[in-house]
Amino acid sequence: MDFKPLIENISKHVILNPEEISVFKRFWKVRTFKKGDYLLRNGDVCRYDNYVLSGALKAFYINAASGDEEIVYFAIDDWWATDIDSFSKQKPSIYSIQAIEDSTVLQISYSSFQNMLVEIPKLERYFRIILESYLGTLQQRIVYNNVFTAEHRYYDFLETYPKIASRVPQYLIASYLGVSAEFISRIRKKNKSS
Known part of the structure; x- marks a missing residue:
């Protein structure tokens, strides 16, 4: 079992x-998980926290009004993929997590997570830092969605997440940004012709 990436991630903080x-x-x-497999389905309790060793995952929900899949986040190597609210409160999830590439993750169950924090208290600090980072990213996304144009958000996504942009299909990036796949195609064509 390859713990090296996770231990290195932790050692940046603890x-x-x-x-x-x-x-x-x-x-x-x-x-x-094979491409297309689910780690979590909407309505199920998130029983595991997942650290991605390799692969790519998407967290999404289905918009009840439109029936469209709306991306909450992506997770690739050295990222976490969990419904934090469902995991921490052990209540049903409002979204699903699915592999978009064959993926390998390290998983810890809710009870094991609690026991681990009791046995290694300094990990509380690590997970607090991870949660603070995640919260900051969510806050920034809310501001960007409310203030910036779709084109600005697209370029910011490419700059901020180049590894994700190179691995994830454009239509999923479009869903994450709240725009159509056609909109992204137009931006890309405009760039090629410039």
Whole structure:
């Protein structure tokens, strides 16, 4: 089981000693998902926190009015893919998480997560930092959606998330940005002709 990427991610914020790393590893399991497999379905309780070792995932919900799939976020290597509200409160999720590439994740169950934090209290700091980063990203997205043009949001997405932009189909990026796939095609054609 390859814990190196997750341990390196954690060590940016908290240093675990060899004994703590050994304890830490006991709580996690590796799972693989084929493209199209679901890690979580709308209405189910999010029972696992997922750290992506490889692959790409999308979190989305279906707009009841339009029937359209609306992307909440993407997760690729060295990212987290979880419904935080559902996981932390153990209540039904309002969205789904699905593999858009064959993916491998490290998973920890809710009860194991709680036990891990008791046994390695310094990890509370790490997960607080991760949550603060996620919250900051959500706040920025709200502002961008309310203030900036769709074209500005698209260019910002390409600049901020180049790895995601290179791996995720354009129609999914369009859904994430709240625009049509045709709109993105027009922007791309305009850039090629400039």
